[in-house]
Amino acid sequence: MLKVHNLEVSYGPIRALKGISFEVKEGEIVTLIGANGAGKSTTLRTISNLLKPQGGSITFLNEDLLSVPAYDLVKRGIIHVPEGRIIFGPLTVQENLELATWGRKDKIAIQEDLEKVYDLFPILKGRRHQLGETLSGGEQQMLALGRGLMARAKLMLLDEPSMGLAPLLVQDIFRVIRQANAEGTTILLVEQNAHMALEIAHRAYVLETGNIILEGPTSEVAKNPKVIKAYLG
Template sequence: MLNIEGLNVYYGAIHALKDIHLHVSEGEIVTLIGANGAGKSTLLRTLSGLIKPRTGIIHFQGMAVQGQSPRNITMKGLIHCPEGRRIFANMSVEENLELGGFLQRDQKELRSDIENVYSTFPILAERKKQMAGTLSGGEQQMLAIGRSLMARPKLLLLDEPSMGLAPLLVKEIFKVIQTINAAGTTVMLVEQNAHQALKIADRAYVLETGKVVIEGEASELADSDEIKLAYLGGHI
């Protein structure tokens, strides 16, 4: 579904991503793990068109998308749920969802998509008229994911969905990611919580200072002494 070859991204003189090669197959959950500043979020922002790469190829479903506008990339079904939620705080829950479905011209289909989000996140149905900025952190994260689902993603890029959440909510969010994937959406997941990410992922890539340094089956990486020491607090 996604194939990246020789991707190089710069912030001015800073070489942020260095010759990245990776792929995501349809139906997978692939996670990117690494320390802060490793380039994980930069990679997602490049895939969604927010950052233009200097060199390299990004093929999505067989089409080159590098350098295209975020709108065009979104229309192809590559959807980015950004770090920090980025909800519209002064709009209601339902208005946020309606904005997420801006590509949908059929009002019945739009309504159906909103109801599907409510079935995935029942708490959002209870809060649908509430201003999004008054939601709890966990509810805001659910809204951010729900808004992304409104665009009917073929590949969903999730950036730090568990950040700042209580442990019980973290487990709930990871269960939802598995549910979304089981329903047919391929997922690329950026996570600081490597322990949980490796539990639900099929494969994983480890980034260090803008480079892929390790890749493999998630279960194998979870059992690796090197990974345990560097990212899992010495255990899993």
């Protein structure tokens, strides 16, 4: 489904990605794990065409993504839920969710999806008319993920969905990620919580200073001594 080949990205003289290659197959959850500064978020931002690479290629369903404007990716079935709970604070919860459906014409299905998000996150239903900026951090993360689900994407890029959340909320977020995948959404997950990421994903790539140093099924990656020492304790 998604193929990244020999991707190189720099911030001025700093090489953030040094020719990485990986793929995400339809129906998978694939996770990128690594320390801060490893290049995980840079990878997602480049796939979303928010950053321009210096080399390499990115294809989605055999189409070159590097020639597609960032605002056009959602029409092709890609949604990016960025790090930092980026929601529209002056808009209500429901307005935030409805924004993700701007390219859809199926009004009945949109309403069904809205109710599904409210079923997944009941607290949002009670706050549907509340401004996004008044929500707690955990509620904003639920809203960001719910908005991603409203797009009915083929591929969801998730950047640090559990960052800064209490353990119970982390469990809720990962439960929803699992369910979205079970219902047909392919997911590329960037996550510092390696325990949860390796538990939920099918395959993993380990990034270190812009290089992929390890890849494989999560059951194997989780047993690697270097991964255990660096990320699992």
